Amino acid sequence: MKHLMFVIFVFFFSCSLEKKSASQVLARVNNYALTANDLEELLHPGRRTENQINRFINEWVESTLLYDAAVKIGLNKDRILLASRDRFYKKILGSSFIKTRTQGKVMITEGDIRDYYQKNKNSFYLETDEAIIRHFLSPSLKEARSIKKTLTGGREKEKTAELFTKYSVETKTVKRGHLIKNLDVAIFTAKGKNIIGPITSAGSYHIIDILRIKNRGTQRGLEDVYDEIYQRLSKERDAVLVREVIDSLYAASSVFISPNIQIK
Template sequence: MVLFLGCNRIDNNQIVAQVNNDILTIDVLYALVPDFSQLDSLQKAQYVENWIQETLLKQAAEKILLDRDPLFNQQVETYRRRLLADKMMQKYMNESAVVSEQEIRNYYDAHQESFKRNEDEVFALHVLLPTLDEARELRKILRDNDLDKKAVVLRKYQNETGLFKLGDLIPEIRNRLAQSREVDVFGPINTDYGYHIMNVTQWYSKDSMRPLEEVWDEIAGRLSIDKQMDVRLARIDALRAQANVSFHPSLFTQESK
């Protein structure tokens, strides 16, 4: 079955929901919610149910001509103006606010002092286990470099791998690592949370330089923000120069009298 809506033909198989003459198709749904496919079935159903409820209320409002209220139409125009302005600015950003690899490298070279570590750091695997025996077993697995058993254990227990500032670690772990300052498997370390294993594979001393690959995204973010501000100001100035713009702040004073 094919429905006609205005000049558009709609395949009935594409209709997700319908309230009288208002239709929600699968194509429109995915366009409105780009990550719709990643939602679970309950979330998808809830989104469509919200659309149905809102559409019912919208149709009820139209029946009593609420959509003809001048204030309502001003609010719609305000939303439309802001939405179009955002889309236009995004177009400008995509065209002019792209940060190049060379710009990132130049920024890193020119600001190396700001990329020095302000305290000691370690790159490590941290695992929290509930019992002493399990922690001892993991320590042996890591020291034996048994990758298969390691993968099984890490799927079972809470763990994280990355850079850790010593000052951010709980005192029991921080003190244990600071006593050695070696690349090693530390633990079991008993705390109120359980038994910790720290597999330290790299030490970084205070005042050492963070490598470019470590701060790449950070620099890209900084430069992107700066570029976006510059692009916005430049584009607005260019548009203002081509337009007939007037502003009368004196009216604010008259209004307050």
């Protein structure tokens, strides 16, 4: 699918036949060239790590190979493909037009989110058991036991903070059935134990600090569903704005749809 979308992109905008340019050539496929200037235009500045650039160039090469091969056998003149291209292009233009008319017009306040939560509170329940945990992963059993000893021994906060930094530990929520089996079972059958492990998996050792278990059917608090509600409201209000734009176009245009459509 990624190849298909990239080929469509190349099919639309193409990668121009190589012309004399002062820009550095990053890759070449037959008569097509990808230059540093092209990359500046096509790749978002926030996506230019070394790996991302290499991946982009490799995708460009593979997609251009496919595009060039398709052109050589005349697929660029195929009537069905051209019609598909035109439909796709229409959708892009239409979506861009909608964006220019609606972008920045959806305003959602904290009050809106709280009101939505109160009105729909009964719909926010956990569908499966969840646990809030801190997960430590160690390459050795000895090190794992040392981690557990530090966590359970009531040592000073500085020592515990050092562990969090050393192992890049973050507090996260996990769902039953979404972990490897031995971790899943250990966490959700801990029966009041706060710190479990070492648990062996694929040659590594896990220590789990269980902060809280939330059982299926537990009502979710506003803090847990805040982002979800924001997205719901955003989609709802976006849909209203889109409908308003389309209705205004209907009002300003001459539109006819035959009442007797018959297709043989």
